[in-house]
Amino acid sequence: MSLDVTLQTDPGAISSDPVAEARRQVEICNACRYCEGFCAVFPAITRQKVFADGDITQLANLCHNCRGCYYACQYTAPHAFDLNLPAALGAARAESWERFAWPGGLAALFQRRGTALAAAxxxxxxxxxxxxxxLPGGGEGFYAYLGHGAMVLIFLPAFLLPLAALGIGLRRYWSETGGGAVTLADIGAAARSAATLGNLGGGQGQGCNFEAEERFSDERRMAHHAVMWGFLLCFASTVSGTILHYAFASPAPYGFFSAPKLLGVPGGVLLTLGCAGMLVLKGKADPALGTPGRASGEWAFVWLLGGVGLSGLLLYGLRESVLTGPLLALHLGSVLTLFLLTPYSKMAHGFYRFAALLREAQAGRR
Structure with a gap:
């Protein structure tokens, strides 16, 4: 069997035309199919013979960058095909986020200047x-530093407007990838995959090769679990506090055995530890297999998310001390920054990956 491909020898091809380079590599993978059981990407590849731009966008967002395929591949450099599918799909994935982002240009700016932008x-x-x-005011606990009304006035639009911008991007993604009406079965399948992070399991549940090259490891999946569930617990803590405030006329501060604290403290611990683990793993990982030119944005996102968790824990531990005011300002500043940057930072990847899992669930039913 002949393999009819046009090799791209330009070393700048991935950055200049990421979709075309990803398509070239995907077509070679589709002919080989050695990695068919590694993750959801490869069964999705085998369902097609021709790959439109939307198909590449879907595959790129379905990829979790576990890198197992790279270390199993016989066509990596120095072979003439020079395959590096994790990097190629990473470039196409980042390009799609930047292209779908609204307003345009902000995502590309963060991905390339993320550390400076987030810190500022x-x-x-x-x-x-x-x-x-x-300013003069009054209240108990943290409300002595920032009144409830001021907090709502600042954070409500800072939460809703980025979500609206993200919704515009997701709608563009759904249109490009050919998504249809979503069913409960689609949501259930996507939720199970997201909750278990099955695509970081290496196909056989042995983990991926992100930080350990040819050695399989579950460390990245565990770190992702800690970050994901920690963030969700922190979000649930905020929601429970809102319900207590408005539905039960029970404003903060709350004791330790209240829902906001029982959810928020473990959530903060998980979020902080998970981000610390991710930073360690990113430091060990081969940057050549990551997304080209986006390291600043990726590092900044993990530092920012971890900073939210750590500053929240410090604020709780050092409440009613001389450090309460500065720590509260730092924590709220970190949270506000995280909200504002959600559509443009790697925070968006969770939403796009879930959309890709939904789209994959639809494709799997056909």
Whole structure:
């Protein structure tokens, strides 16, 4: 059997035309099929013979960058095919987020200048909260520094407007990838895959090769679990506090054995430890298999998310001390920055990956 491919020898091909380069590599993988059982990407590849741009976008977002396929591949450099599917799909994936983002240009800016941008925003927001805290006011606990009304006025639009921008991007993604009406079965299948992080299991449940090259490891999946469930617990803590405040006329502060604290403290611990684990693993991983040119944005996102968890724990542990005011400003500044950057940072990848899992569930039913 002949393998009819046009090899791209331009070393800048991935960055200049990521979709075309990803398509070239996917077509070779479709002819080989050695990695068919590794993750959801390869069964999805085998369902097609021709790959439109939307198909590549879907495959790129379905990929979790576990890198197992790279270490199993016989066509990596120095072979003439020079396959590096994790990097190729990573480039196409990042390009899709930047292209779908609204307003345009902000995602590309963060991915390339994320560390400086996130640090500047956290500092600016923290200074703003310190200035607000200096205004006359009253209240108990943290509300002595920032009133409930001011907090709602600042955070409600900072939460809803980025979600609206993200919704625009997801709608563009769904249209490009040919998504149809979503059923409960689709949601259930996608939720199970997301909850278990099955695509970080290496196909046989042995883990992926992200940080350990040819050695399989579950460390990345465990770190992702800690981050995901930690974030969800923190979000649930905020929701429970909102319900207590408005539905039961029970404003903060809350004791340790209240829902906000029982959810928020473990959530903060998991979030902080998970992000610390991710930073360690990213430091061990081969950057050549990552997304080209986006390291700053990826590192900044993990630092920012971990900073939210750590500052929240410190704030709780050092409440009613001289550090309460500065720590509150730092924590709220970090949270506000995380919200504002959600559509443009790697925070968006969770939403796009879930959309890809939904789309895969639909394709699997056909």
């Amino acid at each position: 925003l956290v500092l600016a927001c923290a200074l703003m909260f310190l200035a607000v805290a200096a």
